[in-house]
Amino acid sequence: MSMKTVTSLRRGLQVLRLINETGGCQIKTLQANVDLPKPTIIRMVATLVEAGYVWRSEAGIYKVSAKVLSLANRYDADEGLLMAARPVLAKLRSEMAWPSDLAAFDGDAMVILDTGEDPGTFGLNRARGSRLPVLTTSLGRAYLAFREPRTQEELLSHLLKVEAPRSHAKLTMSRLKRILKETKEQGYSAADGEYLKNTRAVAVPILVKGRPLATINLMTVISAMEMAEVERNFVAPLLAAARQISETLSESAPGEGLAAAAL
Numbered sequence: 001m002s003m004k005t006v007t008s009l010r011r012g013l014q015v016l017r018l019i020n021e022t023g024g025c026q027i028k029t030l031q032a033n034v035d036l037p038k039p040t041i042i043r044m045v046a047t048l049v050e051a052g053y054v055w056r057s058e059a060g061i062y063k064v065s066a067k068v069l070s071l072a073n074r075y076d077a078d079e080g081l082l083m084a085a086r087p088v089l090a091k092l093r094s095e096m097a098w099p100s101d102l103a104a105f106d107g108d109a110m111v112i113l114d115t116g117e118d119p120g121t122f123g124l125n126r127a128r129g130s131r132l133p134v135l136t137t138s139l140g141r142a143y144l145a146f147r148e149p150r151t152q153e154e155l156l157s158h159l160l161k162v163e164a165p166r167s168h169a170k171l172t173m174s175r176l177k178r179i180l181k182e183t184k185e186q187g188y189s190a191a192d193g194e195y196l197k198n199t200r201a202v203a204v205p206i207l208v209k210g211r212p213l214a215t216i217n218l219m220t221v222i223s224a225m226e227m228a229e230v231e232r233n234f235v236a237p238l239l240a241a242a243r244q245i246s247e248t249l250s251e252s253a254p255g256e257g258l259a260a261a262a263l
Contacts, residue, residue, distance in 0.1 A: 138203035141189035
């Protein structure tokens with residue numbers, strides 16, 4: 001059913017999301033990242049403060065309050081996927097001793113559905129719900145490489161417009177197509193300091209009926225291993241974990257959350 005949407009609500013949510021993702025910011029940061037006039041941004045932030053979802057520190061930094069947790073306390077984040085993945089990922093993380101994430105595609109980003117319970121080696125783990133770029137992360141490339149060609153082409157065009165201006169990595173259509181082709185041929189993706197300059201990571205897709213439902217990765221810091229060593233040590237365990245999760249999911253219908261929407 002087609003209907004007009006509320007633009008002001010969408011923009012307000014964009015402001016709230018940016019405050020959350022930055023861990024707290026000033027109005028000037030919102031101005032630099034949201035295409036809205038300063039008076040509009042100020043009114044939106046004031047509304048969020050009044051509603052209790054944002055608070056202002058003594059230093060003038062706006063941060064999300066604990067009340068934002070109420071917006072997600074009924075959210076069932078792909079229960080079937082998480083039930084199948086968590087025991088497998090717990091074993092993987094225990095054996096590998098390096099951080100790993102489970103992520104699903106959500107429109108213009110990879111969303112972290114699950115990560116290690118501990119802060120993670122050298123603080124590499126991200127919080128659940130974190131949104132990461134697609135084109136410069138191993139998680140995103142592992143997802144995009146296994147999408148059907150037409151959808152992949154459409155997503156690439158859209159994501160390049162979104163991510164290229166913000167990335168320090170060289171992002172061109174020809175380079176990304178080559179990377180995605182190689183990723184699909186070898187069965188895993190790699191990212192060497194392109195999103196976070198001090199990290200190396202590899203990721204694999206969790207395939208259901210031949211399509212990527214989610215992706216899982218393993219990460220390390222650049223000083224710990226060369227990229228070839230990362231691939232040699234991490235890819236086989238990741239592939240085994242992904243197969244195990246896929247087999248469990250194939251025996252039952254996937255959930256109705258972010259990951260299922262990717263199908």
